[in-house]
Amino acid sequence: MSLIKENVEQIRENIKRAALKSGRSEDDITLIGVTKTVGCERINELLDVGVFNLGENRVQELLSKYDELGSRPTWHLIGQLQTNKVKYIADKVSLIHSVDSVKLASEINKHALKLGKIIDVLVEINVAGEGTKAGIAPDETRRFIEDISGFSNIFIKGLMTIAPYVENPEENRGNFSIMRELFIDKALILGDNVDMHVLSMGMTGDYEVAIEEGSTMVRIGTGIFGSR
Numbered sequence: 001m002s003l004i005k006e007n008v009e010q011i012r013e014n015i016k017r018a019a020l021k022s023g024r025s026e027d028d029i030t031l032i033g034v035t036k037t038v039g040c041e042r043i044n045e046l047l048d049v050g051v052f053n054l055g056e057n058r059v060q061e062l063l064s065k066y067d068e069l070g071s072r073p074t075w076h077l078i079g080q081l082q083t084n085k086v087k088y089i090a091d092k093v094s095l096i097h098s099v100d101s102v103k104l105a106s107e108i109n110k111h112a113l114k115l116g117k118i119i120d121v122l123v124e125i126n127v128a129g130e131g132t133k134a135g136i137a138p139d140e141t142r143r144f145i146e147d148i149s150g151f152s153n154i155f156i157k158g159l160m161t162i163a164p165y166v167e168n169p170e171e172n173r174g175n176f177s178i179m180r181e182l183f184i185d186k187a188l189i190l191g192d193n194v195d196m197h198v199l200s201m202g203m204t205g206d207y208e209v210a211i212e213e214g215s216t217m218v219r220i221g222t223g224i225f226g227s228r
Contacts, residue, residue: 018211034221112153158198169206176213
């Protein structure tokens with residue numbers, strides 16, 4: 001058994017256990033394999049064990065892998081996205097996780113209109129107020145969603161956060177709880193292009209706690225591929 005397959009099987013078991021603790025099924029949780037710096041040969045191993053949702057942080061790296069792997073995977077842009085890079089990935093990604101400005105939302109909408117498609121997005125929240133991270137403040141969430149809900153060709157699917165790095169994942173439980181409450185509250189926002197059912201939070205070191213607190217989507221790289 002390959003190391004990637006072994007790691008994925010363990011992660012799936014952990015997801016199942018954490019989901020049960022939160023009264024859900026493992027089928028309610030989407031596993032995204034974070035493939036930053038990982039070559040296509042190893043990515044194909046991941047696809048072969050049934051992980052088809054791939055997350056890339058950088059546009060250029062996503063494009064180079066798209067050229068080789070095409071649409072076999074479902075591509076997610078999980079890193080910061082500059083407005084001048086939107087045009088390169090608008091027709092390639094299933095979900096953009098990192099919308100945190102009206103300017104970026106407007107640019108995504110512009111290219112979606114050109115393509116004649118709807119682009120799904122998540123609103124990124126800087127849950128701990130870290131100065132080095134992108135995302136809007138938790139208390140700005142409702143107003144921000146209302147501000148971008150008028151764009152006709154984006155669809156707001158939910159919220160995303162990158163919690164602080166901690167040695168003990170329990171230290172992030174409070175942050176994940178804040179996100180869950182935000183998610184539940186903002187799910188009540190009505191609009192033709194708002195359907196809040198994705199809560200993307202939790203990475204290799206804390207995804208089990210994130211799931212226990214309500215995450216529906218986890219982003220795991222090191223836990224699958226090892227340290228890079």
